[in-house]
Structure formats: structure tokens, C-alpha cells
Amino acid sequence: MLYYLLYLLLHLLDLLDYLFHPLQLLFDLQSFLHHLPILLLHLTVLPFVLYFVYYFLHLKLSLLRLLLSLLNLLLLHSSLGLIYLHLEVIHLNFYLKSIHLFYYRLTFVLLSHLGYLHHLLVLKGVLSILFGLFYLNNYNLSIVLILLEHYLYYSLN
Structure with missing residues (x-):
């Protein structure tokens, strides 16, 4: 959590720096897009x-x-x-x-x-079925139904 707060603080300081150096923003924008993922x-x-x-x-x-x-x-x-x-x-x-x-x-x-989204959808479907086999109670069955619904949605789209 502290890591994320420091990370945000550094970016706020960078924003203040851009107010005084607008050209730096153009160079850093390219770097930001590179690190966006x-x-x-x-x-x-x-x-x-x-x-x-x-x-x-x-x-x-x-x-x-x-x-x-x-x-x-x-x-x-x-x-x-x-x-x-x-x-x-x-x-x-x-x-x-x-x-x-x-x-x-x-x-x-x-x-x-x-x-690995395509292979992951297959894995997700298999894990959903395993959840249903190992935990046959209402709480986990509702989770299985949600996961299977997501699996079908992603596999059809």
C-alpha cells in the first residue's frame, strides 16, 4: 500500500514539473504509453x-x-x-x-x-467445473454459475 502511495506522490510531483516544462510532457507521454500495460x-x-x-x-x-x-x-x-x-x-x-x-x-x-486469454478461458471453464465437483454447497454453486456464465460470455464473444 505504501508503494502505491509513493508511486502516486511521484506522479503528482511530475505533474507539477510539467507546469514549468511543457515540452517535457511530450517526451514523457511517449514513455507513459510504453509503460501503460x-x-x-x-x-x-x-x-x-x-x-x-x-x-x-x-x-x-x-x-x-x-x-x-x-x-x-x-x-x-x-x-x-x-x-x-x-x-x-x-x-x-x-x-x-x-x-x-x-x-x-x-x-x-x-x-x-x-x-494468454484464449487458453485461460478453457482453464477458467475447467476450474469452474472443479469448483462445482469439490464444493457442492449453495455458496460455491453460485460462484460456479457466475464463473461458467463468464466463461460462456468470453468464449462466445
């Missing part, structure tokens, strides 16, 4: 990084709550502790699947920027 890659990957940090923090909190529920169950021998433990396992399972899906999305973005 890399800039677009950074802009598309940044939301996925933020998404991962968000889910990683939730995963750590979920693990902590799971540990506390387990201690509650062991120390108090209460049925309430057992219910909490079961809920935290479900909660943790959801976040683990979300992070798994994050890696899949990030791989798709990176490979599509490298120009």
Missing part, C-alpha cells in the same frame, strides 16, 4: 490485494474466536461452547474458501494481462 496491471491487481488483506484479517479473527470457543468448550463443558465452536468452524470454512477464490481471481487477472 504495466500501470494497468498495477491498477487491476490492487483491489485483489486489498481484498486479500481484508479476508486475511478476518481469517485471523476467526481463528482466534475458534480457539476461544474451543477453550470455552473444554473449560466449561457447556453445550453453548459446542454451538459456538460449530459456528466458528462454518465461519472459518467460508473465509478459507474466499481466500482460495481470491488466488483464482488473481491468477486470472495476471494471466490475462500476459496475453
Whole structure:
């Protein structure tokens, strides 16, 4: 995150420099167009990084709550502790699947920027079917349907 803030700050300083040296803008515009694909890659990957940090923090909190529920169950021998433990396992399972899906999305973005879009669509379709085979619950089935819809859309266009 700090890298992106410094990157933006440097570009703001460059913009101030262009106010005093307009000809420099023409030379740097050619350089900017040359590096545009890399800039677009950074802009598309940044939301996925933020998404991962968000889910990683939730995963750590979920693990902590799971540990506390387990201690509650062991120390108090209460049925309430057992219910909490079961809920935290479900909660943790959801976040683990979300992070798994994050890696899949990030791989798709990176490979599509490298120009492997045609092969990637086939891979995307195969992974969608595998998601459906391994995770047969409502949450993942909805993801599979969305991914298959995208696969059909990209393969037909």
C-alpha cells in the first residue's frame, strides 16, 4: 500500500514539473504509453490485494474466536461452547474458501494481462467445473454459475 502511495506522490510531483516544462510532457507521454500495460496491471491487481488483506484479517479473527470457543468448550463443558465452536468452524470454512477464490481471481487477472486469454478461458471453464465437483454447497454453486456464465460470455464473444 505504501508503494502505491509513493508511486502516486511521484506522479503528482511530475505533474507539477510539467507546469514549468511543457515540452517535457511530450517526451514523457511517449514513455507513459510504453509503460501503460504495466500501470494497468498495477491498477487491476490492487483491489485483489486489498481484498486479500481484508479476508486475511478476518481469517485471523476467526481463528482466534475458534480457539476461544474451543477453550470455552473444554473449560466449561457447556453445550453453548459446542454451538459456538460449530459456528466458528462454518465461519472459518467460508473465509478459507474466499481466500482460495481470491488466488483464482488473481491468477486470472495476471494471466490475462500476459496475453494468454484464449487458453485461460478453457482453464477458467475447467476450474469452474472443479469448483462445482469439490464444493457442492449453495455458496460455491453460485460462484460456479457466475464463473461458467463468464466463461460462456468470453468464449462466445
